[in-house]
Amino acid sequence: MIGRAAVIALVAFMTLPTVVVIVVSVNPTAILSFPPTGFSLRWYVNALTYPQFQRAAVNSLIVTAAASLLAMPIGTAAALALERGRLRGRHVWATLLLSPLVVPGVAAGLGFLILAAGLGLLRSRAVLIVAHVALVMPFVVRSVWVSVKNLDPMLARAASSLGATPWRSFRRVTLPLLAPGLTAGLLFAVIVSANEFVVSLFVSNRVTEILPVAMFSYVVNYTDPTIAAMSSLFIGLTFAAVWLADRFFGLAAVFLLDLDR
Amino acid sequence: MARAVVELRGCTRDFGTVRAVDALDLAVHEGELLSLLGPSGCGKTTTLNLIAGFVAPSAGRVIVDGQDVTARPPHERGLGVVFQSYALFPHMSVFENVAFGLRERRVAKSEIGRRVGEALALVRLQGQGERRPRQLSGGMQQRAALARALVYAPRVLLLDEPLAALDRKLRQEMRAELREILREVGITTVFVTHDQEEALSLSDRIAVMNQGRIEQLGPPRDVYERPATRFVADFIGGSSRLRGRASGPDRVELGSGVTVEVRLGRPLQVGEDVELGIRPERVAVTPPGGAGASGTSRLAGRITRLTYLGAQTEVALAIAGGQSLLALVTEPSPMPLAVGGEVALALSPDAFLLL
Numbered sequence: 001m002i003g004r005a006a007v008i009a010l011v012a013f014m015t016l017p018t019v020v021v022i023v024v025s026v027n028p029t030a031i032l033s034f035p036p037t038g039f040s041l042r043w044y045v046n047a048l049t050y051p052q053f054q055r056a057a058v059n060s061l062i063v064t065a066a067a068s069l070l071a072m073p074i075g076t077a078a079a080l081a082l083e084r085g086r087l088r089g090r091h092v093w094a095t096l097l098l099s100p101l102v103v104p105g106v107a108a109g110l111g112f113l114i115l116a117a118g119l120g121l122l123r124s125r126a127v128l129i130v131a132h133v134a135l136v137m138p139f140v141v142r143s144v145w146v147s148v149k150n151l152d153p154m155l156a157r158a159a160s161s162l163g164a165t166p167w168r169s170f171r172r173v174t175l176p177l178l179a180p181g182l183t184a185g186l187l188f189a190v191i192v193s194a195n196e197f198v199v200s201l202f203v204s205n206r207v208t209e210i211l212p213v214a215m216f217s218y219v220v221n222y223t224d225p226t227i228a229a230m231s232s233l234f235i236g237l238t239f240a241a242v243w244l245a246d247r248f249f250g251l252a253a254v255f256l257l258d259l260d261r
Numbered sequence: 262m263a264r265a266v267v268e269l270r271g272c273t274r275d276f277g278t279v280r281a282v283d284a285l286d287l288a289v290h291e292g293e294l295l296s297l298l299g300p301s302g303c304g305k306t307t308t309l310n311l312i313a314g315f316v317a318p319s320a321g322r323v324i325v326d327g328q329d330v331t332a333r334p335p336h337e338r339g340l341g342v343v344f345q346s347y348a349l350f351p352h353m354s355v356f357e358n359v360a361f362g363l364r365e366r367r368v369a370k371s372e373i374g375r376r377v378g379e380a381l382a383l384v385r386l387q388g389q390g391e392r393r394p395r396q397l398s399g400g401m402q403q404r405a406a407l408a409r410a411l412v413y414a415p416r417v418l419l420l421d422e423p424l425a426a427l428d429r430k431l432r433q434e435m436r437a438e439l440r441e442i443l444r445e446v447g448i449t450t451v452f453v454t455h456d457q458e459e460a461l462s463l464s465d466r467i468a469v470m471n472q473g474r475i476e477q478l479g480p481p482r483d484v485y486e487r488p489a490t491r492f493v494a495d496f497i498g499g500s501s502r503l504r505g506r507a508s509g510p511d512r513v514e515l516g517s518g519v520t521v522e523v524r525l526g527r528p529l530q531v532g533e534d535v536e537l538g539i540r541p542e543r544v545a546v547t548p549p550g551g552a553g554a555s556g557t558s559r560l561a562g563r564i565t566r567l568t569y570l571g572a573q574t575e576v577a578l579a580i581a582g583g584q585s586l587l588a589l590v591t592e593p594s595p596m597p598l599a600v601g602g603e604v605a606l607a608l609s610p611d612a613f614l615l616l
Contacts, residue, residue: 157315158348160335162409163365169336172361176352 018235025228043229053230055207056214060194063125063210067132068189074133075140075185076178082141083148097141105198108135113202127203128210132193139188147181187245191238264291265324266449267312267417272321273473274307281307283473284321289417294443294450296460299470300496305453308470309419312451314338326416336365341410341448345422347402349394355381355405356390362413380412383442400431407439411446418443418450424459436462457497461485469493487526488538491616500538501586502616507533511610516582521558524610536616543612544588546576548596549605557607562586564602574598578606 020034025043027036047053081087082094108131116127151174159169175182197212204213211234219227265288274282282304289295297305310316311323314335323331330338341362349358359377368376381387384404394402403423410418423439424432440463443450454460460467461481468478469492477489488494505513505521507529514520521537529535549561565585566577569592576588576598588606590598598604 152346152348154344154346154348155350157313157335158342158344158350159361160315161313161338161340161342162362163336163339163413164361165336166334168365173350 021228021231022235024225025232027225030224043225044233046224046226047229047233050218050226052206052214052218053211056209056211059125059128059204059208060210063128063132063200064190064193066125066129067136067193068186070129071133071136071140071189072182072186075137075189076144076182078137078141079144079148079181083145084153098138106202109199109202112199116203122203123205123207125208128200128208131199131203132196135196135199136189136192139192140185143185143188144178144181146184147178151177183245183248187241190241194234194238265289266291266326267451268322268324269308269311270322270324272308272311272318272323274304274311274316275319280473282311282318285473285475287468287475287478289449289451290466292447292449293465294452294463296452296454296464296467297470298454298457298460298467298497301455303470304473305455305470306421307473309421309451309453312417313340313342313419339413339415341413341415341418343403343406343410343418343420343423345425347394347406347426349402349406349409351394354391354393355386355397358394358405359390359409359412361409366413368413376412377408380408383411383445384408385438399427400435403427403435404438407442411448416449418446418448420450420452422453422455424454424456439463461497469496471496488614491536491538494538494614494616498540498542499587500540500614501544503537503539503584503586505535505537507531507535513537513613515560515580515584519560519581521560521608521613522556522610523613523615525613525615527615538614538616539586539608539612540614541575541587541589543609544578544586545607546578546588546590546596546598547605547607549603557609560606560608562604562606564598564600564604567598567600578604580606 023036024034026039026041027034028038028040028042029036078093078097082090082097087093112127112131113122116122121127155173155177156169159173160166164172195212196210197216200210200213201216204210209217211230215227215230215234218230267287267289269285269287272282272285272287273280285304285308287308297308299305307316311318312325314323314330314333314337318331321331322329325338325340349355350361353361356377359380360373363373363376377390378387381390384407386401386404386408389397389401389405394405397405403426407423424435427435436459443463452460452463461484464481466479467481467484469476469484471492477484477493484493485497488497488500494500503515505515508514508520509531510528511523511525512520513523513529513535523529523537545557546562547559560580562578562580564576565579568575568577571592573589573591574594576590577585578588579585586606596604
């Protein structure tokens with residue numbers, strides 16, 4: 001009884017901020033206030049038509065897509081190498097690749113900023129993309145590694161004995177069997193990259209900034225519920241992505257696997 | 262002399278400081294089933310991997326069908342392999358597993374359907390093509406793996422302990438079935454096993470391996486009845502060892518005045534120290550005092566231990582001179598056996614092996 005109450009309280013506590021944001025976003029009053037006084041979608045219209053949000057959304061799409069697509073093959077190769085390769089200091093490599101952001105975001109952001117400034121790349125999205133690849137990498141490697149651990153190495157041998165070249169064996173046997181891990185990795189990469197704020201703040205400007213940074217700038221300058229509407233859209237999109245992935249690939253099966261089995 | 266389909270010439274393979282295979286020469290003849298038999302770590306699986314191409318030799322050549330394939334990767338060798346764990350592709354149906362090798366060979370679609378059907382029929386898996394490997398029993402998975410390796414008519418079939426993962430009863434059934442299928446296909450086969458019964462019952466020839474070398478190579482009966490080395494005598498069938506000194510070209514004194522008649526590969530020199538091996542099933546246990554058949558040596562023994570094995574009982578015996586040997590008595594025993602009981606042992610001269 002106490003256990004159930006605790007769980008309910010915990011869930012309520014975790015979802016409360018989200019609920020507040022959504023409720024505020026449909027409140028017609030022009031200041032961020034709670035409780036609401038009516039229902040209106042005007043802040044959604046505002047959010048969707050605000051030019052800086054539109055530009056940032058495009059940036060977000062480009063950066064997240066590029067970073068995810070780059071991180072996937074690199075992370076997959078790293079996971080395969082960590083599990084299968086004859087790697088010296090495998091443990092050190094694994095720790096480096098897997099410790100998700102032991103470096104504080106501010107420090108990482110400053111590092112990327114100094115590097116980008118030194119290379120004269122501050123005006124380009126490239127720095128942002130590179131930074132995102134680095135930030136999502138631990139999630140990709142970890143997800144794919146789970147699948148690699150569950151992969152019987154004899155299967156690749158079997159494929160080659162049956163006449164498959166290493167590439168064909170990878171495509172017909174290894175890749176399909178890694179699909180759950182790849183899906184989870186991609187999903188993590190997209191979510192982490194899309195929500196990344198601290199490092200992105202350091203290495204972007206008005207032209208290249210992504211949505212979370214644009215939203216932060218908006219809050220600094222204005223206090224109307226447009227930002228709540230934008231946040232609600234963001235929440236909705238993330239939810240949809242997770243739901244779709246679960247629907248098609250069964251995420252529970254992926255996440256419940258024990259990495260150290 | 263039959264043609265060699267697979268040849269290993271002076272093949273050596275080191276793993277770090279361990280020499281798994283040591284300057285091995287081996288020729289597998291057209292159509293034969295050759296077993297590589299030995300304890301774990303003897304190099305038999307590495308030898309198979311050298312032939313398959315999964316492992317490259319540190320020195321030596323691998324010849325298949327007269328062509329040097331040493332530098333060729335596995336997918337260019339065109340051999341069939343059945344793995345101990347079967348290594349069926351879990352994300353493919355049984356049909357797709359079996360069709361894998363044909364698709365890699367770009368066989369026409371209609372042809373694939375026909376040949377997979379034939380292969381599944383050969384291993385009695387008709388109608389199972391749509392199932393996933395994990396939905397099959399161990400025996401069925403084993404047969405599916407066999408069909409997958411046979412469907413593209415490889416030059417040579419390599420079997421790596423294919424029966425080891427099955428339980429005892431099923432293993433015996435599958436052994437008989439495997440023999441039938443392989444006889445029907447008539448394919449040159451190399452079979453790795455640590456199970457001597459498997460090797461003796463399936464093989465045309467057995468290569469007994471130890472420490473990366475072949476101790477003896479020959480037909481099952483030769484290997485069993487005339488082991489070339491002490492290792493082979495010990496490993497196959499097990500044998501008791503008796504020390505003695507030759508008192509004639511075909512007589513050995515075992516100590517305390519007990520003498521046995523022997524018929525060995527060569528005449529002995531009087532005074533020569535010899536070590537004799539004798540298989541437990543060649544030792545006849547009889548009631549004490551009875552007269553034996555002519556030509557057999559009789560010696561007195563005392564039972565020190567009885568081990569009931571079901572169809573047989575293993576009898577440990579102490580004989581004169583402080584030596585001991587094992588006998589196998591088929592159950593039900595014609596005479597009562599009890600620890601401490603005195604018996605007479607009848608030993609035919611050709612029961613002895615010179616070690």
